[in-house]
Amino acid sequence: MRVPSKELEKRVADFQVNLRKREIDGALLVQRADTLYYTGTAQNVHIYIPVEGRPLVLAYRDFDRAQKESSWEVFPLRGMSKIPNNIQEAGLPLPRILGLELDVLPVNQYERYLKTFPEVRMVDISKEVRRQRSVKTSWEIARLEESARILPLVLEFAKEVLHPGMSEVEFEGLLEGKARSLGHGGHVRMRGFDSEFHVGVIASGARAAVRSCFDGPVTGQGISIAHPNGASMEQIQKGEPIVIDMVTVVNGYQIDQTRILSLGPLSEELTIAYETARQVEERIRRALIPGRVAGEVYEEILNWVQENTPYGDNFMGYGTAKVRFVGHGVGLELDELPTISKGSSEVLESGMVVAIEPKFVFPGVGVVGIEDTVVIESDLGARYLSVTPRELIVL
Amino acid sequence: MRVPSKELEKRVADFQVNLRKREIDGALLVQRADTLYYTGTAQNVHIYIPVEGRPLVLAYRDFDRAQKESSWEVFPLRGMSKIPNNIQEAGLPLPRILGLELDVLPVNQYERYLKTFPEVRMVDISKEVRRQRSVKTSWEIARLEESARILPLVLEFAKEVLHPGMSEVEFEGLLEGKARSLGHGGHVRMRGFDSEFHVGVIASGARAAVRSCFDGPVTGQGISIAHPNGASMEQIQKGEPIVIDMVTVVNGYQIDQTRILSLGPLSEELTIAYETARQVEERIRRALIPGRVAGEVYEEILNWVQENTPYGDNFMGYGTAKVRFVGHGVGLELDELPTISKGSSEVLESGMVVAIEPKFVFPGVGVVGIEDTVVIESDLGARYLSVTPRELIVL
Numbered sequence: 182m183r184v185p186s187k188e189l190e191k192r193v194a195d196f197q198v199n200l201r202k203r204e205i206d207g208a209l210l211v212q213r214a215d216t217l218y219y220t221g222t223a224q225n226v227h228i229y230i231p232v233e234g235r236p237l238v239l240a241y242r243d244f245d246r247a248q249k250e251s252s253w254e255v256f257p258l259r260g261m262s263k264i265p266n267n268i269q270e271a272g273l274p275l276p277r278i279l280g281l282e283l284d285v286l287p288v289n290q291y292e293r294y295l296k297t298f299p300e301v302r303m304v305d306i307s308k309e310v311r312r313q314r315s316v317k318t319s320w321e322i323a324r325l326e327e328s329a330r331i332l333p334l335v336l337e338f339a340k341e342v343l344h345p346g347m348s349e350v351e352f353e354g355l356l357e358g359k360a361r362s363l364g365h366g367g368h369v370r371m372r373g374f375d376s377e378f379h380v381g382v383i384a385s386g387a388r389a390a391v392r393s394c395f396d397g398p399v400t401g402q403g404i405s406i407a408h409p410n411g412a413s414m415e416q417i418q419k420g421e422p423i424v425i426d427m428v429t430v431v432n433g434y435q436i437d438q439t440r441i442l443s444l445g446p447l448s449e450e451l452t453i454a455y456e457t458a459r460q461v462e463e464r465i466r467r468a469l470i471p472g473r474v475a476g477e478v479y480e481e482i483l484n485w486v487q488e489n490t491p492y493g494d495n496f497m498g499y500g501t502a503k504v505r506f507v508g509h510g511v512g513l514e515l516d517e518l519p520t521i522s523k524g525s526s527e528v529l530e531s532g533m534v535v536a537i538e539p540k541f542v543f544p545g546v547g548v549v550g551i552e553d554t555v556v557i558e559s560d561l562g563a564r565y566l567s568v569t570p571r572e573l574i575v576l
Numbered sequence: 577m578r579v580p581s582k583e584l585e586k587r588v589a590d591f592q593v594n595l596r597k598r599e600i601d602g603a604l605l606v607q608r609a610d611t612l613y614y615t616g617t618a619q620n621v622h623i624y625i626p627v628e629g630r631p632l633v634l635a636y637r638d639f640d641r642a643q644k645e646s647s648w649e650v651f652p653l654r655g656m657s658k659i660p661n662n663i664q665e666a667g668l669p670l671p672r673i674l675g676l677e678l679d680v681l682p683v684n685q686y687e688r689y690l691k692t693f694p695e696v697r698m699v700d701i702s703k704e705v706r707r708q709r710s711v712k713t714s715w716e717i718a719r720l721e722e723s724a725r726i727l728p729l730v731l732e733f734a735k736e737v738l739h740p741g742m743s744e745v746e747f748e749g750l751l752e753g754k755a756r757s758l759g760h761g762g763h764v765r766m767r768g769f770d771s772e773f774h775v776g777v778i779a780s781g782a783r784a785a786v787r788s789c790f791d792g793p794v795t796g797q798g799i800s801i802a803h804p805n806g807a808s809m810e811q812i813q814k815g816e817p818i819v820i821d822m823v824t825v826v827n828g829y830q831i832d833q834t835r836i837l838s839l840g841p842l843s844e845e846l847t848i849a850y851e852t853a854r855q856v857e858e859r860i861r862r863a864l865i866p867g868r869v870a871g872e873v874y875e876e877i878l879n880w881v882q883e884n885t886p887y888g889d890n891f892m893g894y895g896t897a898k899v900r901f902v903g904h905g906v907g908l909e910l911d912e913l914p915t916i917s918k919g920s921s922e923v924l925e926s927g928m929v930v931a932i933e934p935k936f937v938f939p940g941v942g943v944v945g946i947e948d949t950v951v952i953e954s955d956l957g958a959r960y961l962s963v964t965p966r967e968l969i970v971l
Binding site: 184217244245305353359 | 748825
């Protein structure tokens, strides 16, 4: 599926408004999620967006595919040092102030751009890109809705194949394979430096409550010291809460969802905690309305959990491993804006898409909780994009 | 499996020799593959290696696991600005010249280090790290041998499950799931900026010969414009060469391997081309001996193919999509040194591990070729680490 030319034109025009506000002459974007967003191709391209006029798309590899996939005219990138020439040949003035993605660009590559544009002042343009991308267009919401169709089918498949004694990682492999066969793109893009992510966290019982480096409330034990997040080689047993926290991505757009399964009933405490998580999720969803400040929503939810449930200590992690958010933006990347997090001053807007994930961690026992991807739309609260039934799944 | 303390001590001591040679006072390493290599844990840590004395390991998340997993003493990382204090509290002098991984470090993070160490001159230490890591210790070779045991079992499984009409991506999902259940770590680390990799390339017939952005001779069509490498949703048919180019990773160590399968016999031309690829692989393997220059091996192989086979135009890609290498280092990352590539002046050493991958691309038809991971050891040529039979697999 190609990104329609009108969609690309609007994205670039809206970005140019932000360049104008900051008095930046142009931006050179090179990171995959950003170039995909503004060009419509995930080939290896640079896009130069001047404050006025048509953007210049330069493809390194593969040129032919980039040309077919993007509705912009595409030119070959023949080397970094030729980019100023390319800009001038396109009839555009050379920038005096140039925006770059300084949140992701490695220093050595940045220094090559400094040499290429010796007279130019470089500024970080990543906040403008990330803020624009946090507000999804209706075309993007439709893509997210398509991506959301995979996970209910994966959960149905999970019920068929799971049996006591299956290893977490075997279960994960089967679920990921099913998602792939239904069109899941596999690679889940993240922006943060050195972020590592495979398919999510498929983990059972106490192992789901093991802490690790991934910046989420539930990380899992992992398969080895070298791969310390997600599924382990250990076996899934009866009566344990099994976390299925998975991301699917279709046409680049990600849905992040968590459900809890168990073979046989869970303890009464875990069952009640699960229902509490559902209540918290509903509270978060209803609080996500245009105009609210993300950090205030976070405090409100945290306070509610502490005052109205016995699980304050278990909410969003345990002890020093607690995370300080209850939701994060998703779209072309898994770590988009806004974050519904401590101290965040981000103002919620219609079109923002957030994965909300109230989870309770019981060390030595397991994890229960829920996660859905929602879109902020109206004063009535956000709308669920993920369509998997929200009940605890007891097999 | 923990990395033995003697192994970590030797790695740090050898690195300190390189610091001394370059007159660098210390290096602050933060990228996952590098920190895993010197600390033995893949948790989120910084390691400061002074030119003399014990290294200082600072863990951000998860501290307890980092402490258990690494044989170094681990201290909590309480904020970037406190690192100079941490260094002094460990009884180490503050560096005047500090090495950083400038090939991967994002500009904004680098600028925070500049503020943290205002009087310090920053230099790029990534070449020293990558060169050291390119030469594997015997402990590492043993880990690679373990990783290599998965792929023959995956190929046996592939023969059982494949049938005409199966989609490439369904086939891929099954193979990856099998590899996972056997201990494959899932996430394949790459160093290059914005490198994206899932499991490899599972692609059949003409689609395997489609070009894309991934820097390899065979990329595949991919599942969508947004995920343009690897398997597609299209069906595998009889008589086509099916590329199974997969990476497995166990305890962090990667094996890269390619085999060709077909449902029913291939054409005579493709069968001969496959046998030619095997001959080329043997030539590469025998040329990989300590003391040789990588770029000279590359030219020798390229010339041999052009002079002795009819497939010069098809070797390592077609037309403008040809890649200029026949092998690449593998280990904790898929894009390690050395590269057996055009113009490379790298001198081969005993202990270097390389994936060699002679492949012939026939546009509109398909791809045949082979790939194995080998270790350079002696004048007799490199030794195969991958243990899957090398015959064309006709079902």
